[in-house]
Amino acid sequence: xxxxxxxxxxxxxxxAALRIATPLIFGVLGALxxxxxxxxxxxxxxxxxxxxxxxxxxxxxxxxLWGGVLVAAIAGxxxxxxxxxxxxxxxxxxxxxxxxxxxFATALSYFTYRTALPDVSSPPxxxxxxxxxxxxxxxxxxxxxxxxxxxxxxxxALALVAVTAFVLYRTPLGLAIRAVGDNPSAVESQxxxxxxxxxxxxxxxxxMMALGGAFLxxxxxxxxxxxxxxxxxWICIALTxxxxxRPGKALIGALLFGAFDxxxxxxxxxxxxxxxxxxxxxxxxxxxxxxxxxxxRKADYPRALxxxxxxxxx
Amino acid sequence: xxxxxxxxPASLPRLILIPVAAAVIALALAAIPMxxxxxxxxxxxGLMLTGAFGSPFAxxxxxxxxxxxxxxxxxxxxxxxxxxxxxxxxxQLYAGALAAVAVGSGWIDAPxxxxxxxxxxxxxxxxxxxxLGPTLLKTRLGVDEVxxxxxxxxxxxxxxxxxLEGPMKDPMGMGWPQSEPMLDNAMLPKLMARMRxxxxxxxxxxxxxxxxxxxxxxVWGFEIRAVGENANAAxxxxxxxxxxxxxxxxxxxxxxxxxxxxxxxxxxxxxTADISPGFxxxxxxxxxxxxxxxxxxxxxxxxxxxIFVGADSMSRATGVSNYLADLIVAMALICVLISGLFLRFxxxxxxxxxxxxxxx
Numbered sequence: 001x002x003x004x005x006x007x008x009x010x011x012x013x014x015x016a017a018l019r020i021a022t023p024l025i026f027g028v029l030g031a032l033x034x035x036x037x038x039x040x041x042x043x044x045x046x047x048x049x050x051x052x053x054x055x056x057x058x059x060x061x062x063x064x065l066w067g068g069v070l071v072a073a074i075a076g077x078x079x080x081x082x083x084x085x086x087x088x089x090x091x092x093x094x095x096x097x098x099x100x101x102x103x104f105a106t107a108l109s110y111f112t113y114r115t116a117l118p119d120v121s122s123p124p125x126x127x128x129x130x131x132x133x134x135x136x137x138x139x140x141x142x143x144x145x146x147x148x149x150x151x152x153x154x155x156x157a158l159a160l161v162a163v164t165a166f167v168l169y170r171t172p173l174g175l176a177i178r179a180v181g182d183n184p185s186a187v188e189s190q191x192x193x194x195x196x197x198x199x200x201x202x203x204x205x206x207x208m209m210a211l212g213g214a215f216l217x218x219x220x221x222x223x224x225x226x227x228x229x230x231x232x233x234w235i236c237i238a239l240t241x242x243x244x245x246r247p248g249k250a251l252i253g254a255l256l257f258g259a260f261d262x263x264x265x266x267x268x269x270x271x272x273x274x275x276x277x278x279x280x281x282x283x284x285x286x287x288x289x290x291x292x293x294x295x296x297r298k299a300d301y302p303r304a305l306x307x308x309x310x311x312x313x314x
Numbered sequence: 315x316x317x318x319x320x321x322x323p324a325s326l327p328r329l330i331l332i333p334v335a336a337a338v339i340a341l342a343l344a345a346i347p348m349x350x351x352x353x354x355x356x357x358x359x360g361l362m363l364t365g366a367f368g369s370p371f372a373x374x375x376x377x378x379x380x381x382x383x384x385x386x387x388x389x390x391x392x393x394x395x396x397x398x399x400x401x402x403x404x405x406q407l408y409a410g411a412l413a414a415v416a417v418g419s420g421w422i423d424a425p426x427x428x429x430x431x432x433x434x435x436x437x438x439x440x441x442x443x444x445x446l447g448p449t450l451l452k453t454r455l456g457v458d459e460v461x462x463x464x465x466x467x468x469x470x471x472x473x474x475x476x477x478l479e480g481p482m483k484d485p486m487g488m489g490w491p492q493s494e495p496m497l498d499n500a501m502l503p504k505l506m507a508r509m510r511x512x513x514x515x516x517x518x519x520x521x522x523x524x525x526x527x528x529x530x531x532x533v534w535g536f537e538i539r540a541v542g543e544n545a546n547a548a549x550x551x552x553x554x555x556x557x558x559x560x561x562x563x564x565x566x567x568x569x570x571x572x573x574x575x576x577x578x579x580x581x582x583x584x585x586t587a588d589i590s591p592g593f594x595x596x597x598x599x600x601x602x603x604x605x606x607x608x609x610x611x612x613x614x615x616x617x618x619x620x621i622f623v624g625a626d627s628m629s630r631a632t633g634v635s636n637y638l639a640d641l642i643v644a645m646a647l648i649c650v651l652i653s654g655l656f657l658r659f660x661x662x663x664x665x666x667x668x669x670x671x672x673x674x
Contacts, residue, residue, distance in 0.1 A: 042460065082648070086648070086651060086652070090652065090655060091318075092651050092652075092654070092655070093651075095399050095401075095460055096394075096598070096602060096647075096651060097648075097651060099401060099595070099598055099647075100644060100647040100648045100651060101648075103595060103599070103640065103643065103644035103647060104641070104644035104645065104647075104648060106640070106644075107637055107640035107641040107643070107644045108347075108641055108644075110635070110637040110640070111347055111351075111635055111637040111638055111640070111641050114635035114637055115347075115350065115351045115634070115635060118633060118635070230468070231464070231465065231467075231468045234461060234464045234465055235465070237460075237461050238461050238465065241458070241461075276476045276479070276480055278472040278473065278475050278476035278479075279476070281472050282468075282469050282472045282473070285465040285466075285468045285469045286469060288461070288465050289457075289461075289462055289465055289466075292457050292458070292461060292462065293451060293455060293457055296451070296455040296456050296457045297455060297456070299456070310318065
């Protein structure tokens with residue numbers, strides 16, 4: 001028992017938890033605002049991959065780290081636009097369109113990577129984001145060292161939580177986005193464009209998802225690997241339901257998830273090889289399903305989620 | 315300004331023409347990545363065509379690749395008919411393959427007439443049981459089955475890896491994580507000498523006919539279609555909606571499980587953790603190209619299989635990545651989604667002013 005406490009009480013542990021949580025924060029925020037506007041975005045897994053690949057490749061080609069972040073966001077926005085066009089004005093099945101975007105974005109990323117680098121055996125590396133030292137914050141006891149090990153992208157993710165919450169609950173735009181996911185015809189009767197709001201939100205949300213991918217290749221690692229997203233996108237979709245579509249709860253959910261994952265990795269080294277490693281690797285997926293089951297009964301889905309809207313329809 | 319007007323049920327030529335057009339457009343779009351990879355486009359298409367149809371061997375390879383795609387395509391088509399979003403065919407395939415190996419690699423020995431049906435049955439059951447979980451979570455607790463089936467794919471593949479590195483590892487496997495080989499009398503028969511084409515294709519064809527009859531000629535099939543059209547209306551009409559979802563879930567998972575059985579008991583003879591190059595996900599594309607029709611699934615699977623086999627062959631000849639195949643398949647899905655609009659709606663390009671004028 002004291003061993004477990006020892007794990008939980010180190011700054012290193014919380015640093016790892018926050019590091020694991022960062023791509024999930026981007027992903028859940030992106031998924032959350034898409035769904036708040038009434039569009040389920042199952043393109044997320046592919047958009048993560050595209051963001052990871054495009055961001056990394058831009059840096060590798062000399063665009064600079066923030067240039068890479070921008071390229072990743074644009075790539076995410078591009079695939080988000082495809083999903084938005086298919087599901088909003090064309091009103092196609094959001095499930096199938098999302099899977100289509102995931103297959104397309106993943107295949108395009110892999111094909112581009114292989115075409116640009118036909119015969120490398122070990123993936124080329126870039127100079128990734130360094131840990132960011134913010135005077136004052138880093139001096140805080142306990143939290144300081146945990147934050148001190150993070151890169152700029154983690155701080156960007158935390159800032160986006162606040163920005164998303166502010167925009168969603170404190171601005172007319174946020175009100176319109178929430179309304180368009182609950183009652184689109186009411187939004188149209190106010191003279192606002194349902195299509196414009198939904199498309200814009202999905203594009204922006206997808207750009208945020210892509211930053212989660214970019215974090216993987218530009219901060220957590222410094223190279224692109226096939227299969228590196230490994231279901232993180234789907235985990236974000238589960239966490240979105242768990243977070244009841246609220247940015248603050250999304251942050252808590254992602255942190256809980258990161259803490260659990262960091263904990264099981266440490267537990268694995270403590271316990272040793274009595275339990276096969278795969279059991280530990282399964283944990284994130286099992287935990288995501290458990291999180292869904294836990295909130296299923298009281299999940300309050302945006303009322304117009306999955307429902308296409310056609311102009312002039314009552 | 316575009317307006318969609320619902321149209322009468324589409325005629326058969328239209329039903330066939332539109333997915334074919336989508337497939338052709340996807341193939342044409344493939345010229346863009348081909349050119350960017352520095353390929354001569356016509357040469358590349360030629361290599362793909364001969365790679366899939368150019369010789370008896372190429373043709374049987376294409377059919378061999380089509381067998382699992384027909385089954386995962388049927389799994390998706392059947393589930394989507396009832397609007398049960400089973401995206402977990404990949405995991406169900408692995409569950410079926412694992413069960414087939416568990417039963418057929420020496421645990422019991424029996425003549426082929428007993429053992430082979432048992433292997434097939436256990437594989438199907440394993441796939442069905444894997445899908446039962448998400449289906450029950452959906453019907454009992456309202457948990458979205460898309461996310462649970464997707465997440466289960468990762469869990470099952472890890473489970474297969476665990477078994478292959480642990481209790482089911484082949485001691486004679488030179489340390490590779492692979493299962494013991496299937497017994498000879500647990501193997502599906504080969505269909506042609508010196509070719510890899512196997513009895514899994516017969517299972518696939520038979521399943522397609524079976525699902526066609528189920529959907530068209532039986533009460534269960536009627537109920538499945540009614541639930542897919544409108545679950546609430548079906549419930550009011552006295553159709554057992556929950557039971558229908560469970561039947562569809564079990565059957566859909568079983569079809570994907572059969573795909574796994576074919577891969578180990580027909581093709582490989584043993585199980586590895588990379589036995590499927592995404593057959594489960596490609597099955598979704600097959601089902602959508604087929605317009606969720608069981609007979610259409612067979613044709614769509616042959617098309618997708620020829621792209622995969624053709625692109626593999628083209629890739630070997632030119633050195634261009636065979637991720638091109640995945641790219642074409644993904645584009646085919648998006649094209650067929652869009653073209654589906656031409657089936658359901660008359661698309662009218664109207665002048666904005668007249669619409670507003672009419673409203674006033």
